[in-house]
Amino acid sequence: MNKNTKGRNAAGMTRRTVLSGAAAVGLSGLARAQQPAEVKVGLIVPLSGIYTRPGQVMKMGAEMGIDHINKQGGIKALGGARMKLVVIDCGDTTEKAKNAAQRMVAQETDLVAATGAYLSSFTLAVTEVTERAELPVLTLSYSDLLTERGFKYIFQTAAPASRQSELGLPTLMKLAESASGKRPKTVAMLMDNTATSIATAKALKEKLFAQEGLQLVVEEVWTPPLSDATPLIQKVRSARPDLLLFMPNAVSDAKLGLEKINEFGLGQGKIPTVSFSITIAEPDMLQSVSTEAVQGIMTIVANWGSKGQEELIAELKAKYKEPWATQNVVSTYGDMWLMKEALEKAGKADRQAVAQAFRTMDAGPSKYFPGGQLKFDEKGRRVGAGVVIVQWQNGVPVTVYPPELAQATPFWPKKS
């Protein structure tokens, strides 16, 4: 049916294309003169070295965020300007992170905001640079130190480490009480000596255990990598605590510990096990341990894929083949929307204005961060930032608390 029209069309097309092309060039030139057609934001994460995997996952979150923002019309206050992601590899050492940050501020002078840098040590180094360059940085790292330096250009979306255990433990105790009918009385704590674990443990020991009436019966610290978990788990078995806090920050350590817990017959709820980082709920875990071994294990984290984010999680599964959404995806995705929010408020693509917008922002409840609002206090901490409790259920870590975000109801492993 096209045979007749084809020849005519071809000739007509040429003329029309040229015309419309010229018009487009003219128009976009005009637009550029008024407002930038593109607003650049940075993602500075580890994409090489041993922290590559979380860096990649953060990149997925950022890419989806940018995509969704642009599809719904870009930054309206800037005439529909599109957001563009500039990805920078911060490597696997503090020095590389600092150098990468310096490169980011020196080379990408038109960035209006950035997010990063996974490990809190890297974020510390990166923000030393961005603070001096006056570039606002959002971060999902939760070391307290990040927002204790009096910096004006850092915005922490997660609850700081000390706060996480404060928020998480009482909830956990309530959960235990309602599900099993009695409050745990004794607790064992096995932790590595990374900065996050130390900060969490400090809050637990100095305040929370006493407050919750918990008696610490076993405390063991290891330096990653853990070579043999036998002595640790042996102590737990002989003490038989009501609750085990197992706090690894490397998948390999988590695997060793959990295997040993099961080998000693303490797994699957014989001793309810709780962690304080996303490590134990990373997709990598399933490559090393069976779904039975992790069943029922809970972890208290700053963010997780939850109710109301079904579309995002479905897209993540389809596009990137990720089995579920971890903190890294959700927080970085949320950061893009936060940046959009700030740009709308600032009304111009300027880092100072964006930073000011973050400081004065009050955008109500947050869709992609648990608890609180889209508002930052004078330290740069998100006001009312909460935690979520995630539980392994049938091979998937699902959000079980708070109820408004829960994808499933929690169960308290029964002591046999």
Add this chain to the structure above:
Amino acid sequence: MPHLRSLLPAIVFTIAYAVVSIGVTNSYYQLVLTLVPVWAVFGLSWNLLSGYTGLISFGHAAFFGIGAYTTALGQIYFGLSPWLLIPVAAMLGGIAGLLIGFPTFRLQGHYFALAMLAYPLAILYVFEWLGFQEVTLPMKRDAPIAFMQFGDPRVYTLVALAIMLATIVLTRMIEQSRFGMALLAIKQNEAAAEAAGINTLAWKLRAITLSGAIAAAIGAFYAQVLLVVTPQSVFGMLVSAQALTVAMFGGVGTVWGPVIGSVILIPLAEILHAEAGDRFPGIQGVIFGFAIICVILVAPEGLFWKLRDLLRKRFARSTPQTTAAPDVTQPVAATVTPLTVARKRAATSEVVLEVRNLSRSFGGLKAVQDVNFKLHQNEILGIIGPNGAGKTTLFNLLNGFLRPDQGEVLIGGRDMSGQRPHTICEAGIGRTFQVMRPFLRMSILDNVVVGAYVRAKDEDEARKLAADAIARVGLSDVADRVAGELSTKELRLMELARALAGQPRILLLDETLAGLGHGEADEVVAVIQQLARDGITIAIIEHTMQAMVRLVDRFVVLDHGAVITEGEPEAVTRDNRVIEAYLGKKWVAHAAH
């Protein structure tokens, strides 16, 4: 103080670098420009210990980290300025060097390297345990200059350059002094250095103290640049490796090596991160490692030496040198025979060294048992015996390498057994070695100077003594050539000169004639005879008897660690026990009587 001329390249380089960096306004490039001298200085500090002494340290991060934490914690807890804390860090680094060096220098070779590896890793855990996982330097908005927090990043580069220039000058001063010579001597052969009168432990301790101080100072400055200190970033394996990488890439044992290595590698790594890393994350490490492997394969001793060798070769080709060596030794060789007159007299003069009931066992093996002999003034004593007879062990007992289990070694009537080799050297005993280990890249004069320090009060005197010693062995014409170009004979003579430079009264020569052709052996023999005529007492070990018969006044024959006979050459060579020891029982019957 080193000559200004030798420092000129360093000064010119520093000024040129400063000019270039002042022109750079991009803060990222400026950061890279700051890191180059930082890692160069760290490489130089490593080089000061490992490059010159040859004792490889895998643990320089220990000092670096101590420095970094000094500035960080000093600012956080005491509010001190880094201008003050950097010298404090240097002091602490020096103390750490001393504390680490003292036990660790008992180990040698790979064991030393591995032990050094342990220190930073152990300290890393201590700092983690203390709760210093992440430390950030407080931002001083009100007094940035006093707290070294410059708004203009170029100032960091200038400060780093100043530290680098100071380190280069210091290294040059050490290189050209007795200190540097002692370290090089330790590198070529620690035993030989000790035998040449160098207190090796003392010099090594000085080197590690200084090296630790420099590493800590630059670590302290580095913390100021990085602003965040974590145990991994200052005590980690990668930090120690960085010092090795820049120094080995650029050239070990030279002040330019770490500088060249740093100037090439640090920007290269950054460019790879910036250009390749953003497109193919991770590729930067592969390319970087590959580049280093290639260079090390092509230039195993580092770029500096490779380039120098190439330049030398080109220079040598354009001006062909006439090798003028033989005519020096000829006149000496002509005077072989007249010494026979002096022989008889020597054995009757005053005793300068006496060995009484000397024994030493290694487990069940009695290497030396109950040996007695006397060495007379101006005598040439030959100590002979088949392989494994205990000759070298005997020498090692005489010059202090080994402690005797029992017995005495009387030097000038005083019992010196069990003293350290450098003390015995000071008492007037020089020694050469069976296996030569000259420093191949140094000139003959420099090789010999090492032996002169035991007597010389200053550098000039040492040079003069060395020149004299070289003249006595007939090597004056080739004194400026590097040892690597010499023949075996010339190396033997050079070793002899080194022993002579310390003006010994007694020379212990360990198989000085080994590996020499017939004609060459004669030349060396002539030199030894001349020394005897000049009044030096000589004990010489040899297992080939031929050359010895003409050389010595008297023989002591060892077998299975014991003296089987002693006496004049004619008598000894006819002794059945000697023939048996050398050739076995059945040859005794065949021997002519």
